[in-house]
Structures are given as structure tokens and as C-alpha cells.
Amino acid sequence: MRNKFIIRALVLVLAIMLSLTACSRGTDNPPNQDETENPVDIGSEKGNEQEDPIDEEDLNKDDEITEDEQEDPLEDDIDNEDDIDNEDDIDNEDDIDNEDDNLHDLDLEEDIFNPASLTVLANKEYSLGSDYTPEDLVTVQVPTVLENPEVKQLRKVAADALKEMFEAAKEEGIILHARSGYRSYRTQEQLFKNNVAKHGEEAANKFSARAGQSEHQTGLAMDITSESVNLKLTESFEDTKEGKWAAENAHRFGFILRYPKDKTHITGYIYEPWHFRYVGVEHATKIYELGLTLEEYLLGDIYAGY
Numbered sequence: 001m002r003n004k005f006i007i008r009a010l011v012l013v014l015a016i017m018l019s020l021t022a023c024s025r026g027t028d029n030p031p032n033q034d035e036t037e038n039p040v041d042i043g044s045e046k047g048n049e050q051e052d053p054i055d056e057e058d059l060n061k062d063d064e065i066t067e068d069e070q071e072d073p074l075e076d077d078i079d080n081e082d083d084i085d086n087e088d089d090i091d092n093e094d095d096i097d098n099e100d101d102n103l104h105d106l107d108l109e110e111d112i113f114n115p116a117s118l119t120v121l122a123n124k125e126y127s128l129g130s131d132y133t134p135e136d137l138v139t140v141q142v143p144t145v146l147e148n149p150e151v152k153q154l155r156k157v158a159a160d161a162l163k164e165m166f167e168a169a170k171e172e173g174i175i176l177h178a179r180s181g182y183r184s185y186r187t188q189e190q191l192f193k194n195n196v197a198k199h200g201e202e203a204a205n206k207f208s209a210r211a212g213q214s215e216h217q218t219g220l221a222m223d224i225t226s227e228s229v230n231l232k233l234t235e236s237f238e239d240t241k242e243g244k245w246a247a248e249n250a251h252r253f254g255f256i257l258r259y260p261k262d263k264t265h266i267t268g269y270i271y272e273p274w275h276f277r278y279v280g281v282e283h284a285t286k287i288y289e290l291g292l293t294l295e296e297y298l299l300g301d302i303y304a305g306y
């Protein structure tokens with residue numbers, strides 16, 4: 001009896017175990033697995049599809065960036081070419097400057113910054129000093145305008161050249177008049193003060209020199225005029241036959257038109273068709289033929305201008 005009970009109990013336990021196993025298999029049915037797995041797979045495929053366009057966009061962006069990067073080097077190349085061109089220009093200027101340097105063998109201290117030199121440079125940058133007075137001043141032997149005896153003077157060599165020039169002009173029917181030659185430091189000082197009072201300092205500075213900075217103190221400069229402009233110093237002198245003759249012939253007698261048109265940035269002065277400066281025939285002729293200012297001729301690229 002006892003054995004039969006045990007066998008039945010075992011059979012029951014087996015039956016329960018089998019039924020439990022059958023139930024657990026029932027919950028793991030494949031259809032459920034398909035339903036849950038498929039969406040995941042589709043999702044992952046969609047995800048892949050979505051990733052591709054993003055990747056392409058990224059690649060496009062990369063391409064664009066690459067193109068941009070390629071454009072930059074091109075611009076750099078162009079810039080480099082500009083730089084090379086500029087260097088060429090500089091080289092050319094150097095060549096010209098070298099030629100300029102060969103135009104004369106004047107010494108800076110002896111010939112250019114020495115107040116007593118015929119080729120002295122006097123301007124707003126290089127002053128003659130308050131104590132310089134030429135030792136060989138003479139009264140010019142040509143028609144003059146002003147009564148003041150001081151301004152009728154020039155240094156001997158310049159006075160002689162001026163006489164030759166006026167006589168040569170007269171032979172061609174051109175009558176020139178000398179208006180203002182030598183001016184002492186003190187005269188220039190007073191003149192500049194008067195001009196500042198009349199026109200203001202900024203304006204006066206463009207046509208009138210401060211004491212020590214005027215070429216008239218060298219005794220080598222003369223302001224020339226004619227009756228056709230009422231013996232005044234005016235820009236319209238350039239349009240008169242006298243003004244034209246002087247501009248075209250002064251160099252033959254050693255004078256240069258000291259403040260040419262459109263050279264204010266170099267000379268510091270407005271165009272003065274009346275102001276002539278003696279430098280000697282050799283230098284004057286070179287300066288005239290090359291169309292240079294005295295600053296450019298004497299100093300070349302050493303001189304920065306204004």
C-alpha cells in the first residue's frame with residue numbers, strides 16, 4: 001500500500017512538473033518573438049537608412065570644407081603673386097634709385113647740408129640755421145620790383161647767371177623782372193609772422209617758409225615775375241609767355257623751377273611758377289630733363305617727403 005501511494009505521489013509530481021514545463025514553453029512562443037524582434041530589426045534598418053543620408057551630408061559638408069580649403073590656397077597664391085609683383089616694383093625702384101645715385105657725386109655734408117654750398121638743400125626738414133649769411137652777396141643787375149635793397153641781392157655766381165638769363169630772354173622779346181632774392185633770417189622771420197597773422201599758420205606754412213628754412217636765405221633763389229601779371233607772384237604766371245619761357249629755359253643758366261606742380265608732397269610747398277633756384281648748369285639741366293625735384297635729385301629715396 002505504502003509503495004502504491006509513493007508511486008502515485010511521484011506520478012503526480014511528474015505530472016505537475018510536466019504541465020509547468022508545458023506552460024513555460026507556451027509563453028515563449030515564436031510568434032511573440034517575431035513581433036518583438038521584427039520592429040527592432042526594421043528600426044535598425046531604418047536607422048541605417050537614416051544614417052546614410054546623414055553620412056552623405058557630412059561627406060558633402062566635408063567636400064565643401066575641402067573646397068573652401070582649396071580656394072584659400074588659391075587666394076594665398078594670388079596674394080603671393082601680388083607680393084612678388086610688389087617686390088619686382090621695389091627692385092625696379094631700386095634700379096632707378098641706383099641710377100639717381102649715379103647722377104651726381106655730391107657729398108652730404110660738404111655739398112647738400114652745407115649752407116654755403118651751391119647745391120645746399122634748404123626746406124622744412126633741413127634748416128640753414130639762424131646764423132648763416134652768404135659772404136658774396138651782390139646787387140643783381142636786372143630790372144627789379146621792390147625797393148628793399150636786401151632782396152635785390154643774390155650770391156655773385158647766381159646774380160651773374162640771372163643777368164645772362166634775363167638778357168637771353170630779352171633777345172627773344174621776353175621781359176622778366178626780379179622781385180625777391182636774398183632774405184636774411186630776420187627778414188624771413190618777420191615775413192612768416194606777417195603771413196601767419198594774415199592767412200593763419202596752416203595756410204602760411206604751405207607758401208611761406210619759417211626762418212632758417214627758406215631758400216631765399218641761401219642767396220641762390222629769386223622770385224621772377226612780369227608786367228603781364230602786374231609784377232606779382234601768382235600761379236597765373238605759368239600761363240604767360242614770360243612764365244613759360246622761364247620754365248623752359250632757366251636750366252640753361254643754372255636755375256631750376258624749385259616748387260613744381262603736383263610735387264607738394266615732396267617739396268612741402270604749393271606750386272610756385274615764379275620761384276627759381278640756382279644750382280649750376282650741370283645739375284639744373286639734369287634736374288630739368290629728369291623732371292625731378294631738388295629733394296629727389298639730391299637725396300633719392302633717403303628723402304621721405306611730406
Ligand SMILES: [Zn+2]
Pocket residue numbers: 216221222223274275276
Ligand atoms: Zn621764392
